[in-house]
Amino acid sequence: MVTVQEARKLIHENCGSSKIEEIPLIKSCGLVLAEEVYAPIDTPPFDQSAMDGYAFSFDDWDKHADFKVTGEVQAGNYLSQELIPNQAVRIFTGAALPMGTDTVVMQEKVVLNDSYIRVEDDKIIKGSNVRLRASQTKKDTVVLNKNHLLTPASISFLAGIGIEKVKIFSPPTISIIVTGKELIKPGQAIEDGKIYESNSFGLIAALEQLNITPVSVDWVDDDEEQIRKIISNWLQSDILILTGGVSVGDYDFVSSALEKCGVKKIFHKVKQKPGKPFYFGKFKDTLVFGLPGNPASVLTCFYEYVVNAVSSFTLKKYYEKLMMPLANSYTKKPGLTYFLKGISNSENVSILPHQESYMMDSYAQANCLIELEEGEENFSQGEIVPVLKFI
């Protein structure tokens, strides 16, 4: 039996085989860049008008004369004609300044007379209302660093400089195996001695919040041979999650089935509540988590351990761990770390009722897990404790 700290350390030491993949930019939101991004072009790619108005050459501007408007350039068009002094062009926001021009006067600041304009703008200076070429990005310079988290704004930015694919740290492939003879599917009528299977639901939803769809979900009876077969089907996944059957009862076959499949046990049993029978092992690079079958144990081990393993692949931090004061006092048995369902607000964190590992009604109300240290027994109101926020 290991401590929570040892379990964390052992999982951490056995993770770390992140893989890099090139994917379409549009699919990359929430993922982390696996390499620096260089700008393929200057942006703006040309001197660009920031306004609807008229473009001209500031230095050649004879303030006593009107400009002759010799053409028009709409955004998306390009005027190849080079302007000479005393000529201006009608220009619109986003359009490229024609050669020979460097300044734009807003349309509200001119007097228009047939095809001539008079500029009436005291504040205009050279370069007014122009977005200079390369003022955002310069070609071949680094514009986003490795390990950058891709947000909608990052994606808009990269699209705007012409990037359509990015290299990211791939999310792990994850397989789920739910064990238990007592389980029937929600929606069916309940039978004597049976309960509804809920762990696949909790895990699929929790993975969805990490933007991961499991590659497989299997349900299997408490039968060592069947469990072994299904495990061996999915040992090529990056992460294999099993629920139930991991304790030491006569019908707990998960750890023996894993052993027969060649999975190397890293630890089995953690000094914690809930989730004491928690198992962690490895088969080549595949991380194997055996979660105790009670639904609160499953989700708590997921949030406290499996999420960190997912992070080791994606290099993304999913949930915040904060230090917060307890709203109520609490007494626990020493010798186990407790993970308690809690509700935090901006001030403090409250411990919910119904902490037993089969109770999910309280978990449904929780927005965090409160960690109470193994060695301690009495926690007073106001004591600062670690809190894992998952909402």
Place this chain on the structure above:
Amino acid sequence: MVTVQEARKLIHENCGSSKIEEIPLIKSCGLVLAEEVYAPIDTPPFDQSAMDGYAFSFDDWDKHADFKVTGEVQAGNYLSQELIPNQAVRIFTGAALPMGTDTVVMQEKVVLNDSYIRVEDDKIIKGSNVRLRASQTKKDTVVLNKNHLLTPASISFLAGIGIEKVKIFSPPTISIIVTGKELIKPGQAIEDGKIYESNSFGLIAALEQLNITPVSVDWVDDDEEQIRKIISNWLQSDILILTGGVSVGDYDFVSSALEKCGVKKIFHKVKQKPGKPFYFGKFKDTLVFGLPGNPASVLTCFYEYVVNAVSSFTLKKYYEKLMMPLANSYTKKPGLTYFLKGISNSENVSILPHQESYMMDSYAQANCLIELEEGEENFSQGEIVPVLKFI
């Protein structure tokens, strides 16, 4: 031209036609319950052992005699035989207690002698190691309230009481129309006068973070007739988002095309930077947002306005608005509300460089928008300002 406060109020007043839909529980993560959920069964559905051990009747226990073990009940099985005094059954975690039993002794606390056991447990009381029927939920009582946000734990809880479908507030259907003659797709070679289209990328990613996939994305030239046709294709969506062409230039056809489609303008132009030409209108129940085409304006109007409209459908709060002290002083022009790209930490919020509406490199680094009030000009370091956190 309306103020930011007026724009918010007008959008709020014109929203509110949330729709209710029944969907599979497994698809409901992150959505909000549209009705109370009643427990269809007691849970646990029977008195259940919390341990591997032996079940017996506490009141009939003769402490001077051993129990005869007359059977075994594995989780998922059911023993219909009723026990009599001096009989016990082998029982496993999660299994139903046979009739005539009410207490479980852990297997570690018995002395086993052939088919007899002697209980050696000082602390055992009536009901020890038993999860009573209905101790989590009682049949026909409310177990989750209307407006409850469905989390992985809520979903696991509901599955565990046998629920497989839930009524939720439906996310809106959203169509995107990107306008602009100057736009080419990322991945293609850049051409004179053209820029890369990025707004569909930013919007699709921002919607993905709200768990919404747009029902359509169209690209259209600055041509009133074409814009009108595409608008009329998608006026049955709950929300229609257009980008670009919403100003008053010679080639800005969005507001006239909307008018020709029968969309009623609610407001056009907001006293804000970026995004001054922002348009909001309505066609029957369809909300129509015309976002100015610069990519920073698009995302800022999305975060500040469109997200609230989405919330009016889903009843979900997506992003937090906090009050935070400025890390740096800032001077702006009075008369417009400024929304500035910022980075917040636990202490304060910093204003990033490159605030122009065509600059996305800074937005890519931002985790929030800082709101600076319309009337004010000078903001000092430490001044408390509203901050919309989107990461």
